[in-house]
Amino acid sequence: MIDKIAGSLDFYQQALGLRHQRQQVLATNIANADTPNYKARDFHFAEELARAAGPDGNGNRGLALSTTSARHIEGGLQSSGAQNLLYRVPDQPSLDGNTVDMDRERVAFADNSVRYQAALSMAKSRIQGLKSAMQSE
Amino acid sequence: MSMFNIFDISGSALTAQAQRMNVSASNLANADSVAGPDGEPYRARQVMFETVDRNNTGIGGVRVSGVIEDNAPMRQEYRPGDPLADEAGYVTMPNVEPVHEMINMISASKSYQANVEVLNTSKQLMLKTLTLGES
Numbered sequence: 288m289i290d291k292i293a294g295s296l297d298f299y300q301q302a303l304g305l306r307h308q309r310q311q312v313l314a315t316n317i318a319n320a321d322t323p324n325y326k327a328r329d330f331h332f333a334e335e336l337a338r339a340a341g342p343d344g345n346g347n348r349g350l351a352l353s354t355t356s357a358r359h360i361e362g363g364l365q366s367s368g369a370q371n372l373l374y375r376v377p378d379q380p381s382l383d384g385n386t387v388d389m390d391r392e393r394v395a396f397a398d399n400s401v402r403y404q405a406a407l408s409m410a411k412s413r414i415q416g417l418k419s420a421m422q423s424e
Numbered sequence: 425m426s427m428f429n430i431f432d433i434s435g436s437a438l439t440a441q442a443q444r445m446n447v448s449a450s451n452l453a454n455a456d457s458v459a460g461p462d463g464e465p466y467r468a469r470q471v472m473f474e475t476v477d478r479n480n481t482g483i484g485g486v487r488v489s490g491v492i493e494d495n496a497p498m499r500q501e502y503r504p505g506d507p508l509a510d511e512a513g514y515v516t517m518p519n520v521e522p523v524h525e526m527i528n529m530i531s532a533s534k535s536y537q538a539n540v541e542v543l544n545t546s547k548q549l550m551l552k553t554l555t556l557g558e559s
Contacts, residue, residue, distance in 0.1 A: 303553070307430075310549070314430050314542050315475075315483045318437030320535055321444075322473040328482050372482050389538065400545050407552055414557050 292417060299410035301339045305332060306403040312372065313396045316387050324384040327375040327392065335371065428550075429483070434543040436476065436485030441536040443488050444471045448529045455520040458508055466518040468494035468525075494519055 312328050319325040354360075377386040447469050457466040474489040496519040504513035 310546065311430050311433065311483050314433045314546065315485070317538050317542050318433050318486050319473070319475050320538070321441075321531065322475050322486050325475050393538065393541075396542060396545070400549055403549055404552065407549075407556060411556060 295417065296410065296413060298340055299406060299413060302336060302406045303403065303410065305335055305339060306399060306406055309399050310396070310403065313392055313399060316375075316392045317389070317396065320385070320387045320389055320392070322385060325387065326385075327377070327387045328372045329375055329395070330372050430546045431543065433483070433485040434539045434546070436487055437539040438536060438543075440471075440473055440486045440488050441532045441539065444473075444532045445529060445536070447471050447491060448525045448532065451520045452522060452525045452529075454518060455522055455525075457518055458515060465498060465516050466520070467498075468496065468518065468520045470494055496521075 309330065309332060312330065316327045316329075375386055375388070375391070377388060379388065380386065451468045454460075454466040460466050469491050471491050472489045473486050476484040476487050478484045498519045499517040500514045501517050502513055503509055503515045506515050509515050
C-alpha cells in the first residue's frame, strides 16, 4: 500500500535528483571558468531521466537484478548518479584549454533552476492530490 | 551525493577568486616597491587554479594550487640620481603590469559575482525543496 504511494512519487524524485545533479555540474562549470585546461561538462537530461525511470517510466529501474527465486532480494540501482557526463563542444576555443562558455553556462543554469522549480511544484501538487484523496470527508 | 555539495563548489570558487583578487591587489600596491624585505625589488605574483575532482566524477570546485612568481623581466628605469641606481644610472623596478592586474581584477570580480548568483539561486531552490509537502 505504502509502496504504491511511494511509487507514484518516484518519478518526481528521479527528476528532481537529476535536476539537482545537473545544477551541480553547471555550478562546477561556472566555478572553473578560470581554471586552465578545465573542460566544461554536461549531461543529456532527457536521456538520463529515461534511463533512471526505467522502461516502464515508473521508477522501476532498467538495471534491476534478475531474480530466479522468490526468496532472492531484489536489487536495483539506488544512487541516481548520472553516468554519462559529456563534454561540451566549444565554439570559441581559448588558448589555455578551458572550454567554459560563461554565457551558455549561465543560460543553462537559469533554465535548469526554473525547470527544477517546475518539477518541484508538480511534485507538490501530486502530494496535495494524494493528501486530499486520503481525507476522510 | 549530498544535497549541499553545490555550496561547497561555489564556495570554493569564491575563496579562489578572492585569493586571486588579493594577489592582484598586492601586485598593484607594490607596483613601485623597489626594495622588499629581502632587499630585492618586488616580483609580480600570479595564482594558479586547479579543479578539485572529487571521486573522479568530474564534478567539483576549484582551488588555488599555488602562487607563482612572474618570470617577466624586471622594468629598468633611468634615474641617475637615485641611491639605488647601478653604474649606468638604471634602477630595477618591479615587473608588475598595471594593465594586466586591472584586467585580472575585473575578471576575478565578474567570476565572483557569477558564483554568488549560483549560490543564491541554489539556496532558494534548496529552501523551496525543504517546504515540499507542506500545504
